[in-house]
Amino acid sequence: MLINVPETVVADGLRGMAAAHPELVVDAENRLVVRRDAPVAGKVGLVSGGGSGHEPLHAGFVGPGMLSAACPGEVFTSPVPDQMVRAAAAVDSGAGVLFIVKNYTGDVLNFDMAAELAEDEGVQVAKVLVDDDVAVADSTFTAGRRGTGATLFVEKLAGALADEGAPLERVESMARRVNESSRSFGVALSSVTTPAKGTPTFDLPPGELELGIGIHGEPGRERRPMMTSGEIADVAVHAVLEDLRPTGPVLVLVNGMGATPLLELYGFNAEVQRVLAERGVSVARTLVGSYVTSLDMAGCSVTLCQVDEEMVRLWDAPVQTPALRWGR
């Protein structure tokens, strides 16, 4: 692993991010990444955060057109309420703050506590949960669906709307709508090694893959002998469509888990587009790359989000962040 010691991995990464991105305020001590021009007068602030190890999510999406601030936690561990309260105070212009929270028990508990504390300090806070992973049954027997690739769509579209000056209720309802219109499915070709443990979290022999994985090295639901890119696309896209049943065009995110080369991801995207065409689903826009990752895991996920004209317009709107940048 390219690290000094496990204990300083997150702080070291933030110091490097500060050096590379002078347009952001990177506070390594308090674990905060904030737009330098925050708070922007009259604009709703967007704050997200979560465990580290999913880069560029979330700090790589801070900037005009997307997040106002991000709170990175320890590796695969939710940040603490103090971080979110500081972030909310730093980005609130008086127009309120939206917390974008991936649906994991830890993130939900910490953001809930932070929302209460921030409101005590006079910041108006709304929360949106992202829970798009179809591999988890949404029942009373689980913590509910995990938040994965749809987080990028939520942050981009809600961020664009906030930049247009929309009030908190509209930004919140757009974020909710994006989440409700999105579903994901992930596949691992290798396990993941956290700096703290130093060895793979689960044992996945070469020649096998794991279907329905999350982004924290949680083992998936089913193990199978290795499949071709086309066969994986069939399984992943079918799983998503079965649940989403889109009646209009979709945004597509073909996402790498961290250790899969872009060449393979593009090849996989060709297969994803084939399956979508076979199923008669029209594609509005496609993004390919490693955006919602799981440290050194090899594998991929597919996220589809059904969109209308307004959502496509928000997707195309200018964005200037370390990881997504277009239109300006």
Place this chain on the structure above:
Amino acid sequence: MLDTDFFRRWMAATTAAVDREADRLTDLDAAIGDADHGSNMRRGFTAVSDVLDKEAPATPGAVLTLAGRHLISTVGGASGPLYGTLLRRTGKALGDAPEVTPDQLAEALGAGVAAVAQLGGAQAGDKTMLDALLPAVEVLASSFEEARDAALAGALATVPLRARKGRASYMGERSIGHQDPGAASAALLVGALAEAAEPSGGGDA
């Protein structure tokens, strides 16, 4: 009677136990979660020990509320709010008495455990820390050793259960056959009570 020093020894003994068992907690977490429970708990209780040394709170209740606040501020994940709430609510329930009886501690810890159940939305048998805490609270007033044994037995009894809360729940049936890491760390916290009660117990006492 249990004085402020007893509660400081309890937290010190918990810190030592978590430090000693961190790798085991992380391994348990790797099997059905995300392989960080040991390091997170170690970071949190190390911070608790530091702040208790620095601020020297004056009452049993103040020791626990300060410890809880620091767990919330340093641990993250689900464990931070859950363990933080457990100690904070227990501390609040103790009020500002300079000494408390084991009965009062048992009652206060019961309030703390109830707050954890409410925050996490879990109940007995969901394969969580509650499965160690609930049986321990029931016998805490009779002896700390009985509580320790009940917590350990409760933690071991999570092995055949299917997880319904937290990250392990994503695995469904595959969570069966593994001990819940949160129940294992909760058993360490309860076991540290017995250590703190021994004349020489409690790490730095």
